[in-house]
Amino acid sequence: MVAMKYVIAMIRPERLDAVKRELQKIEVSRLTVSSVSGYGAQKGYMEIYRAMEYDANLLEKIKIEIAVNDEFLEPTIEAIKTGAKGSDGYVGSGKIFVLPLENVIRIRTNETGPEAI
Amino acid sequence: MVAMKYVIAMIRPERLDAVKRELQKIEVSRLTVSSVSGYGAQKGYMEIYRAMEYDANLLEKIKIEIAVNDEFLEPTIEAIKTGAKGSDGYVGSGKIFVLPLENVIRIRTNETGPEAI
Amino acid sequence: MVAMKYVIAMIRPERLDAVKRELQKIEVSRLTVSSVSGYGAQKGYMEIYRAMEYDANLLEKIKIEIAVNDEFLEPTIEAIKTGAKGSDGYVGSGKIFVLPLENVIRIRTNETGPEAI
Numbered sequence: 620m621v622a623m624k625y626v627i628a629m630i631r632p633e634r635l636d637a638v639k640r641e642l643q644k645i646e647v648s649r650l651t652v653s654s655v656s657g658y659g660a661q662k663g664y665m666e667i668y669r670a671m672e673y674d675a676n677l678l679e680k681i682k683i684e685i686a687v688n689d690e691f692l693e694p695t696i697e698a699i700k701t702g703a704k705g706s707d708g709y710v711g712s713g714k715i716f717v718l719p720l721e722n723v724i725r726i727r728t729n730e731t732g733p734e735a736i
Numbered sequence: 737m738v739a740m741k742y743v744i745a746m747i748r749p750e751r752l753d754a755v756k757r758e759l760q761k762i763e764v765s766r767l768t769v770s771s772v773s774g775y776g777a778q779k780g781y782m783e784i785y786r787a788m789e790y791d792a793n794l795l796e797k798i799k800i801e802i803a804v805n806d807e808f809l810e811p812t813i814e815a816i817k818t819g820a821k822g823s824d825g826y827v828g829s830g831k832i833f834v835l836p837l838e839n840v841i842r843i844r845t846n847e848t849g850p851e852a853i
Numbered sequence: 854m855v856a857m858k859y860v861i862a863m864i865r866p867e868r869l870d871a872v873k874r875e876l877q878k879i880e881v882s883r884l885t886v887s888s889v890s891g892y893g894a895q896k897g898y899m900e901i902y903r904a905m906e907y908d909a910n911l912l913e914k915i916k917i918e919i920a921v922n923d924e925f926l927e928p929t930i931e932a933i934k935t936g937a938k939g940s941d942g943y944v945g946s947g948k949i950f951v952l953p954l955e956n957v958i959r960i961r962t963n964e965t966g967p968e969a970i
Contacts, residue, residue: 624955625744625833625835627859627918629885630960639775648775649774649775650774650775651746651772651773651774651775651797651799652772652773652774652775653770653771653772653773653799653887654887655885655886655887655918656885656886656887657883657884657885657886658873658882658883658884658885658886677886680885682885682887684744684772686831686833696958699960700958700960700963703960704960704961712960712961713960713961714920714957714958714959714960714969715956715957715958715960716859716920716954716956716957717954717955717956717957717958718835718859718952718953718954718955719835719836719953719955720833720834720835721741721834721835721836722832722833722834723831723832723833723834724813724817724831724832724834725831726747726816726817726820726821726829726830726831726832727821727829727830729817735831742861742950742952756892765892766891766892767891767892768863768889768890768891768892768914768916769889769890769891769892769911770887770888770889770890770916801861801889803948803950835952836952836953837950837951837952838858838951838952838953839949839950839951840948840949840950840951841930841934841948841949841951842948843864843933843934843937843938843946843947843948843949844938844945844946844947846934852948
């Protein structure tokens with residue numbers, strides 16, 4: 620069976636539209652999005668802001684989850700990188716994780732495997 | 737070691753109770769639930785609604801995550817399908833993803849592997 | 854290539870700071886955090902609370918996601934267990950799931966694999 624991958628990307632919230640546009644260019648339009656918080660490389664320092672301690676290195680991120688067939692993996696990674704990086708290339712542009720995906724089932728049609736993606 | 741799987745399902749929010757009931761029938765009662773947004777098959781079109789552009793193909797979904805031992809995989813998939821599809825079989829009933837799961841650790845008891853599930 | 858793992862932990866919200874401190878002790882400071890709801894082992898019972906039916910076994914949890922290189926896996930699991938368990942060892946301290954991770958890409962630098970973690 621064609622290998623499939625589960626792609627997880629953590630990106631800056633303001634880059635979501637750009638990432639979606641890049642993905643649509645390669646016909647990847649099915650994705651799941653959720654809000655998460657990311658702790659960056661800073662070792663963690665607390666700042667007192669108006670006498671209220673808050674965790675200064677907590678960064679709001681958007682998590683994107685996409686199932687792809689193998690031949691779409693590289694184009695998907697490139698599309699996410701292009702959209703997420705933007706022109707500024709700021710620190711904290713995010714990361715992409717590639718996990719093995721054994722099966723996909725489309726609930727309405729009972730299709731399974733690569734066709735279900 | 738008995739193989740284990742990490743099952744991720746994206747379903748319509750109104751089907752969560754039905755999915756839970758189906759899972760309880762097969763004694764699967766430990767699951768994690770979170771709110772996500774899904775972009776469907778529509779290639780993405782924007783609608784102007786009261787002069788406010790919004791992304792018409794952003795669908796609220798519920799993400800379910802369940803760890804199962806191999807022999808529970810098929811019954812779990814069937815239970816999710818039965819509960820998520822409902823009688824109407826609408827477009828957007830959702831998808832199920834099956835990922836390999838190497839280990840599970842129950843924090844309180846230090847149990848690991850299939851017993852920890 | 855050095856094997857990498859995708860670690861998912863579901864813990865009690867009040868234990869997050871303790872888990873972060875334990876992880877920082879072993880120099881693991883990049884993690885993603887999100888709010889989820891967990892259904893525990895109770896088979897599911899409904900309680901009427903002021904004439905409002907609610908799902909008594911829905912527990913607020915924090916989901917932690919961390920990518921680690923193999924040699925960091927055991928220390929990361931131990932750190933999460935120490936932080937999440939606390940002194941009381943209550944029921945519902947949570948679980949840790951270990952999934953295989955094929956690749957990691959750091960968007961800003963294009964680094965891939967173990968260096969990107």
